[in-house]
Amino acid sequence: MKVLICSSREAAIDRAAGMVADYVAAHPRAVLGLATGGTMLPLYQRLVDRHGKGHLSFAEVTTFNLDEYVGIAPEHPCSYHSYMRDALFSHIDIDEAHTHLPLGNADCVHQEARSYETRINTAGGISLQLLGIGQNGHIGFNEPTSSLGSRTRVKTLTETTRSANRRYFPADEDTPRYAITMGIGTILDAQNCLLLATGPEKAQAVADMIEGPLSAICPASALQLHPSTTVILDEASSANLRLTDYYHHVHPNGEETRFD
Numbered sequence: 092m093k094v095l096i097c098s099s100r101e102a103a104i105d106r107a108a109g110m111v112a113d114y115v116a117a118h119p120r121a122v123l124g125l126a127t128g129g130t131m132l133p134l135y136q137r138l139v140d141r142h143g144k145g146h147l148s149f150a151e152v153t154t155f156n157l158d159e160y161v162g163i164a165p166e167h168p169c170s171y172h173s174y175m176r177d178a179l180f181s182h183i184d185i186d187e188a189h190t191h192l193p194l195g196n197a198d199c200v201h202q203e204a205r206s207y208e209t210r211i212n213t214a215g216g217i218s219l220q221l222l223g224i225g226q227n228g229h230i231g232f233n234e235p236t237s238s239l240g241s242r243t244r245v246k247t248l249t250e251t252t253r254s255a256n257r258r259y260f261p262a263d264e265d266t267p268r269y270a271i272t273m274g275i276g277t278i279l280d281a282q283n284c285l286l287l288a289t290g291p292e293k294a295q296a297v298a299d300m301i302e303g304p305l306s307a308i309c310p311a312s313a314l315q316l317h318p319s320t321t322v323i324l325d326e327a328s329s330a331n332l333r334l335t336d337y338y339h340h341v342h343p344n345g346e347e348t349r350f351d
């Protein structure tokens with residue numbers, strides 16, 4: 092796992108956005124795995140800015156999002172379909188037919204989950220998977236004790252996750268209890284993973300992911316098994332790591348070295 096610790100939240104977001112942009116520029120037909128959540132919003136804004144300046148095209152890119160709430164229609168303002176439209180898709184030159192999210196209001200959500208796996212495979216698999224991390228160590232909506240070999244399926248959300256997401260829903264509307272999410276096994280199949288975490292509330296999950304034992308209690312720790320994962324952190328989210336000096340030594344200021 093490559094651990095890049097940046098001096099500030101802004102620097103971490105710039106770094107992650109720069110990596111995604113460089114990847115798309117080098118691989119115009121990339122299949123991107125995308126995440127939602129507060130951490131990703133400024134990253135997507137930076138991609139939109141680059142596109143607006145004519146520096147970046149998504150015309151041939153295909154995307155697969157990690158997850159969608161069960162029971163929420165794509166048109167619902169709090170759906171991840173809406174999030175992606177508002178944050179990214181409607182501001183760039185991506186072909187809408189090449190963007191994929193699980194359908195949370197499908198007649199059979201289990202069948203929808205299975206067919207999502209098929210669609211990913213048909214597209215040739217994910218080449219770069221973007222990830223955030225939950226305070227409880229989840230990636231996608233793979234909550235603690237998710238099978239480390241799991242595939243796309245329906246997961247019950249924890250109360251921690253539901254309360255973290257409550258801010259996005261109107262006060263009179265209950266937050267969803269279930270989501271369709273790519274599994275940990277699905278995520279590990281991506282050729283490359285890029286996880287961005289910022290803020291002190293992520294510090295313990297980040298430490299468990301990078302240095303803790305490989306364990307279903309911290310689903311993100313499964314990334315220890317992945318051959319090409321880069322984790323981009325700010326100082327606050329890296330605060331609980333034990334080997335901080337080493338990470339700074341290997342990647343001063345979060346920069347890559349000549350061996351990368």
Ligand code: F6R
Pocket residue numbers: 125126127128129130131157158222223224225226229230231232
């Ligand atoms: C959602 C997803 C989640 C979020 C995580 C962090 O698609 O993948 O794993 O990345 O819940 O969310 P924020 O960034 O809001 O703290």
